[in-house]
Amino acid sequence: MEAITKQYLELFxxxxxxxxxxxxxxxxxxxxxxxxxxxxxxxxxxxxxxxRTDLAKLFAGDWxxxxxxxxxxxxxxxxxxxxxxxxxxxxxxxxxxxxKEHYGRIAxxxxxxxxxxxxxxxxxxxxxxxxxxxxxPGHIELRSILPSRAGHxxxxxALIIVEDDAEATLYFEDCPExxxxxxxxxxxxxxxxxxxxxxxxxxxxxxxxxxxxTSTYVRQMKQSAVDLSGLTLANGTTxxxxxxxxxxxxxxxxxxxxxxxxxxxxxDNFSFIEHAVPHCTSDELFKYILLDESRGVFTGRILVAQDxxxxxxxxxxxxxLLSPSARMQSKPQLExxxxxxxxxxxxxxxxxxxxxxxxxxxRGIGLQEAKLMLSNAFAADVLQRIPEDELSEHLxxxxxxRLRTLAGK
Numbered sequence: 001m002e003a004i005t006k007q008y009l010e011l012f013x014x015x016x017x018x019x020x021x022x023x024x025x026x027x028x029x030x031x032x033x034x035x036x037x038x039x040x041x042x043x044x045x046x047x048x049x050x051x052r053t054d055l056a057k058l059f060a061g062d063w064x065x066x067x068x069x070x071x072x073x074x075x076x077x078x079x080x081x082x083x084x085x086x087x088x089x090x091x092x093x094x095x096x097x098x099x100k101e102h103y104g105r106i107a108x109x110x111x112x113x114x115x116x117x118x119x120x121x122x123x124x125x126x127x128x129x130x131x132x133x134x135x136x137p138g139h140i141e142l143r144s145i146l147p148s149r150a151g152h153x154x155x156x157x158a159l160i161i162v163e164d165d166a167e168a169t170l171y172f173e174d175c176p177e178x179x180x181x182x183x184x185x186x187x188x189x190x191x192x193x194x195x196x197x198x199x200x201x202x203x204x205x206x207x208x209x210x211x212x213x214t215s216t217y218v219r220q221m222k223q224s225a226v227d228l229s230g231l232t233l234a235n236g237t238t239x240x241x242x243x244x245x246x247x248x249x250x251x252x253x254x255x256x257x258x259x260x261x262x263x264x265x266x267x268d269n270f271s272f273i274e275h276a277v278p279h280c281t282s283d284e285l286f287k288y289i290l291l292d293e294s295r296g297v298f299t300g301r302i303l304v305a306q307d308x309x310x311x312x313x314x315x316x317x318x319x320x321l322l323s324p325s326a327r328m329q330s331k332p333q334l335e336x337x338x339x340x341x342x343x344x345x346x347x348x349x350x351x352x353x354x355x356x357x358x359x360x361x362x363r364g365i366g367l368q369e370a371k372l373m374l375s376n377a378f379a380a381d382v383l384q385r386i387p388e389d390e391l392s393e394h395l396x397x398x399x400x401x402r403l404r405t406l407a408g409k
Contacts, residue, residue, distance in 0.1 A: 004056055012121065019067075025100065032110065033115075034116075036111075043055055058213075063183065072126050083131070085129075088103070096160065112215065119157075121153070123155070139171050139199075142173070147176075147179075150180030153160075153182075154185070156185070162193060163301045167196065168196070170201070180384075184232075189329070199229075199387045218242075228256070229382075231258045232261070233402045238265075244272070253273065254284050269295070269299070280312075281313070285381070289320045289375055290328060292325060317330050320351070372407055
């Protein structure tokens with residue numbers, strides 16, 4: 001057993017008594033999580049899926065565990081009757097059978113060491129439950145209320161259930177105050193029922209010393225539509241994992257990502273989309289703007305199973321380097337076992353067009369403003385994919401504000 005694996009099993013032992021007092025459902029999965037983490041340890045640096053992010057280095061040191069006393073998120077406003085948004089403890093009490101059916105079933109502790117570690121340390125969770133046929137008006141804004149404390153790992157766990165014919169849009173805003181070197185270890189499980197529609201927008205705007213590791217697992221059923229958008233506008237080290245299974249026919253998926261990195265920031269997006277059945281579509285677009293000595297990583301994998309005929313799957317990664325010291329590594333992949341499909345993937349990395357800059361300057365636009373305009377235009381198509389116009393415009397403003405802040409450094 002590696003020393004760092006032993007370190008975190010010992011950290012669990014320190015808090016095991018306190019964790020046992022939490023909801024019984026959580027304890028049910030901890031034994032399996034303990035065994036998995038002891039067996040697998042942290043994913044190894046330079047392995048197939050972690051070629052550019054060294055988790056052992058990030059987790060090294062004398063980290064302490066920050067246990068949640070209540071729900072880790074705050075919801076922006078009231079929600080219609082019948083929709084549940086609150087702590088996992090309350091959800092287990094009110095809907096025990098639904099909780100048992102979904103918690104820990106999409107993000108399995110058996111194969112993912114990060115999910116196992118999150119499961120091991122989860123003291124409380126957060127649940128959004130939209131029952132059959134319910135429709136959430138507008139969007140619900142969610143903010144983490146766990147303090148970001150220097151030297152501590154905060155553990156966040158969310159379960160999102162959107163049942164048949166239901167609709168929901170969630171906006172996660174992750175903008176903690178600067179507190180020194182801290183880590184957030186997040187796992188989100190999302191179930192989207194038949195003919196349901198679900199959108200999740202996640203914005204990170206944090207400090208240069210923060211580490212954020214998020215694993216999002218999604219399972220889609222027949223004729224469901226899912227739209228996932230992740231924006232990283234300021235950060236230290238970020239790793240976002242997306243694992244999506246299109247489990248029944250005619251499911252539709254969009255995954256979008258935008259990263260604006262500066263200084264020594266590191267943003268790593270990994271996606272695995274499994275087309276398990278015929279007649280499903282997926283469309284994936286990730287864009288990066290990199291400044292200074294920042295680093296960007298994109299690894300995307302689309303798996304089309306042998307029986308998944310009539311699949312349409314598209315993957316695109318486009319990157320803009322605004323500094324000669326910035327670096328981008330990209331690895332788009334298609335793994336296709338069916339023969340009647342339409343699939344494509346591509347990647348481009350470049351700089352701002354000198355011709356475009358010259359054209360704009362000839363018309364009286366200053367160099368700095370021309371660069372800002374072109375950078376905003378580069379980000380625009382990702383933001384336009386966000387399904388709610390008001391939220392799309394709000395995030396477009398946030399991107400422009402961040403670009404202007406960086407330009408004025």
